[in-house]
Amino acid sequence: MSTPSGNDNRRVALIKSLATNNRFYALVTLESGIRNADTVENIPNDLHLGIAYPCLEDGLNDFAIIRTTYETLEYYPDDDVMRKELMDMINDSRLKLVRRLSELQERIAAKRAHFLGTDLNEFKAYALDIVHRGYPRRNLDNMMKLNVFGSVAKEEGHEDGSEPLYRYEFRKADQVTALSQQPARQFIASLFGDVLDSVTDDSNYSRKYLFDRNVFQKFIALMFVNYATTDPMFYGTNRLDYGVSEEKDMEETPLYKAVAREMREIEIEVATEDGTYVEPVSVAPADLASAHLDVSLLGALVNEDGLIGNIASICAAAEQISKRGDHEVSELSRIILNEASKLVAELKRLNIISPFAYDPGSSITGPDDITK
Numbered sequence: 001m002s003t004p005s006g007n008d009n010r011r012v013a014l015i016k017s018l019a020t021n022n023r024f025y026a027l028v029t030l031e032s033g034i035r036n037a038d039t040v041e042n043i044p045n046d047l048h049l050g051i052a053y054p055c056l057e058d059g060l061n062d063f064a065i066i067r068t069t070y071e072t073l074e075y076y077p078d079d080d081v082m083r084k085e086l087m088d089m090i091n092d093s094r095l096k097l098v099r100r101l102s103e104l105q106e107r108i109a110a111k112r113a114h115f116l117g118t119d120l121n122e123f124k125a126y127a128l129d130i131v132h133r134g135y136p137r138r139n140l141d142n143m144m145k146l147n148v149f150g151s152v153a154k155e156e157g158h159e160d161g162s163e164p165l166y167r168y169e170f171r172k173a174d175q176v177t178a179l180s181q182q183p184a185r186q187f188i189a190s191l192f193g194d195v196l197d198s199v200t201d202d203s204n205y206s207r208k209y210l211f212d213r214n215v216f217q218k219f220i221a222l223m224f225v226n227y228a229t230t231d232p233m234f235y236g237t238n239r240l241d242y243g244v245s246e247e248k249d250m251e252e253t254p255l256y257k258a259v260a261r262e263m264r265e266i267e268i269e270v271a272t273e274d275g276t277y278v279e280p281v282s283v284a285p286a287d288l289a290s291a292h293l294d295v296s297l298l299g300a301l302v303n304e305d306g307l308i309g310n311i312a313s314i315c316a317a318a319e320q321i322s323k324r325g326d327h328e329v330s331e332l333s334r335i336i337l338n339e340a341s342k343l344v345a346e347l348k349r350l351n352i353i354s355p356f357a358y359d360p361g362s363s364i365t366g367p368d369d370i371t372k
Helices: 059-073 080-109 120-132 137-144 148-155 173-180 184-200 208-228 254-273 295-324 327-349
Strands: 011-017 023-028 049-051 113-115
Touching: 011 254, 023 254, 049 080, 049 254, 059 080, 059 208, 059 295, 080 113, 080 184, 080 295, 113 254, 120 184, 120 208, 137 148, 137 208, 148 208, 173 184, 184 208, 295 327
Parallel strands: 049 113
Antiparallel strands: 011 023, 023 049
């Protein structure tokens, strides 16, 4: 993609990759053939990509399936067939996480994926603060609408109210000093790389506690830092931003205006760093609020993750049992997935969840729709 120029007529598009299931914002030309809400086999390597809601949130569905499947395993201690099927579900979700995180880590490191509305130096400082000083576990669980941090503390023998602070632990603890000296972008890429290494480590999947402690906590902490250092404009919670689709003209929505402005500024910054001449683009002045964590807004944003995570777990179980080849069982599975998809659609209609939310029942009910 060319650097911006005075006659830049590119438009914002939210694009989903079939290869990784990641969704990114990008500035695209009409000639590229890419439209808003498009799904593509692979996202072109030459595009600058914007990371904002729902780019990281999509990964929570995979984590939720793994965690809920571990809970289901406890009900089948002696059923080897069922345990094998449930472990297959965990492995499927794990592979999806590897693809998601690998793409994010690689594109961030290559300066091709960028956090929108985020101060990278502040991101790094927040992350290092959680490494060195820690953060209250109960606060993390409350803000993210989960019980992961408290569950780990309880497993380690700490009662409610006495649990220690959560500290992010790099797998290579002896490299923390060296990592802290890295420039902000490189440090964040290393952070994603550390989470990816945890996802690929087989020893973290022997039981739910180890998965929560060594994998899920890390990803949630990373998401929390991202929220804490991102301008709320990019949360996607403004009602005018709802309903993104190919048919709707999103160019005048607050979110797409902010994304367009931010992407062009990032392109100029990266081109300047690389020593590439950039002709300035006339961009409207920013009207964004200062970037501070809004706890009430954050709660409204991530509350849907608990809902979708549970629905995703039900759908994953239904899809798994449908593989048994029995026609009646397959039909029941199809009904479950279809009704789950209807439930998600109704939650969107009632504005309980964002129209950006993933529909876990869509794999059976019809082609995957990026707007769900």
